[in-house]
Amino acid sequence: MRIFMIVRKPLYALGVFLIFLGFGCQDSKVSNSLVTSEAFRKLPKIDVHAHYKYPRTYLPDFFERWNMKAMLVDVAIEKGDSVVNNFENYVAHYMQFPELFYLCTTFTAKGIENPDYADRIIAQLQQDIARGARMVKVWKNFGMVSQDSEGNYIQIDDPRLNPIWEFLAQNKITVLAHIADPEQAWRTLDDPNNPHYNYYNNNPQYHAYNFPEMPSYEAIIAARDRWVASHPELKIIAAHILSMSNNIEAVAQRLDAYPNLSVELGARFGDLAMQDTDQVRQFFEKYQARILFGTDYGTGQEESQLSPEVVGAEEESLEASYQLLFDYLTKRDSMVVRKQKTKGLGLPKEVLEKIFSKNYLKFLADTK
Ligand SMILES: [Zn+2]
Numbered sequence: 001m002r003i004f005m006i007v008r009k010p011l012y013a014l015g016v017f018l019i020f021l022g023f024g025c026q027d028s029k030v031s032n033s034l035v036t037s038e039a040f041r042k043l044p045k046i047d048v049h050a051h052y053k054y055p056r057t058y059l060p061d062f063f064e065r066w067n068m069k070a071m072l073v074d075v076a077i078e079k080g081d082s083v084v085n086n087f088e089n090y091v092a093h094y095m096q097f098p099e100l101f102y103l104c105t106t107f108t109a110k111g112i113e114n115p116d117y118a119d120r121i122i123a124q125l126q127q128d129i130a131r132g133a134r135m136v137k138v139w140k141n142f143g144m145v146s147q148d149s150e151g152n153y154i155q156i157d158d159p160r161l162n163p164i165w166e167f168l169a170q171n172k173i174t175v176l177a178h179i180a181d182p183e184q185a186w187r188t189l190d191d192p193n194n195p196h197y198n199y200y201n202n203n204p205q206y207h208a209y210n211f212p213e214m215p216s217y218e219a220i221i222a223a224r225d226r227w228v229a230s231h232p233e234l235k236i237i238a239a240h241i242l243s244m245s246n247n248i249e250a251v252a253q254r255l256d257a258y259p260n261l262s263v264e265l266g267a268r269f270g271d272l273a274m275q276d277t278d279q280v281r282q283f284f285e286k287y288q289a290r291i292l293f294g295t296d297y298g299t300g301q302e303e304s305q306l307s308p309e310v311v312g313a314e315e316e317s318l319e320a321s322y323q324l325l326f327d328y329l330t331k332r333d334s335m336v337v338r339k340q341k342t343k344g345l346g347l348p349k350e351v352l353e354k355i356f357s358k359n360y361l362k363f364l365a366d367t368k
Pocket residue numbers: 001049051073296
């Protein structure tokens with residue numbers, strides 16, 4: 001949900017992006033793009049992880065220009081006794097532009113100790129699916145936030161969730177799973193150049209290092225792995241590259257071990273950029289059928305509350321943000337991604353076609 005920051009401070013964020021792009025242009029005089037920019041514009045794209053909660057006048061043109069659709073992903077955040085989510089906003093946006101968007105609902109562990117918990121969640125999901133939801137997101141609430149009445153953290157492999165997974169597997173509904181956070185969340189925040197420095201600096205409530213009572217990174221990842229392994233019929237897209245984007249070898253191990261697993265790239269391009277470009281390219285080529293493009297970009301306020309200047313800056317920032325990710329995937333130029341100096345992957349057209357749309361369209365084709 002990083003663009004929420006951009007939406008709140010768009011001019012500042014725009015400045016940041018311009019700085020990034022400025023650096024990126026320095027030593028990229030010759031583009032050796034493997035696809036021409038015009039062909040790439042026309043390439044069908046699906047951003048499978050987006051949070052466009054509120055419409056924007058510019059968005060329909062923006063998506064058409066890039067031949068792109070987006071999955072509107074609801075997030076449920078537990079705060080004390082209440083759960084905050086925005087499904088109605090996403091439904092309204094989806095209904096307004098059904099040709100541009102897909103819809104993804106969510107649920108939390110709230111009430112998991114009640115005997116009717118799973119039935120109640122399944123009934124809610126049935127309603128959401130009837131209203132257009134094609135996917136269900138589970139968020140890092142599981143593992144890092146939700147606790148039972150005795151203070152135990154609820155992990156994603158909790159057996160009380162099993163009826164929900166069985167319902168989703170039977171109905172061939174994919175789960176988008178953001179479980180755990182980057183390992184950096186459990187470590188000290190001493191390197192301003194780390195791609196996650198700003199997020200944990202701005203969101204100390206998720207900097208697990210500050211909360212020694214929170215389960216360890218390793219414990220949450222182990223619970224996640226057990227969950228994936230024990231539901232082979234459930235189709236899972238692991239958001240944010242499995243929360244292990246700093247270590248593509250570990251990601252590859254999971255993809256080898258669990259055939260029901262795919263990964264989504266949102267907000268983890270900086271981690272990829274820190275690793276050896278050739279190895280990252282080989283990873284994309286080897287697992288090209290199981291990697292999906294996503295961004296985590298979205299809108300956090302209604303357009304009517306923003307001045308035209310702010311909306312204009314937001315659009316420019318969004319264009320620059322997508323362009324940088326597109327450049328990283330399609331070109332082999334030197335560039336800077338989330339403060340990391342790197343070279344683009346310059347992936348072949350067949351790989352780009354898959355990660356940008358074909359892989360997700362396969363998920364949809366498998367739906368009942
Ligand atoms: Zn997200």
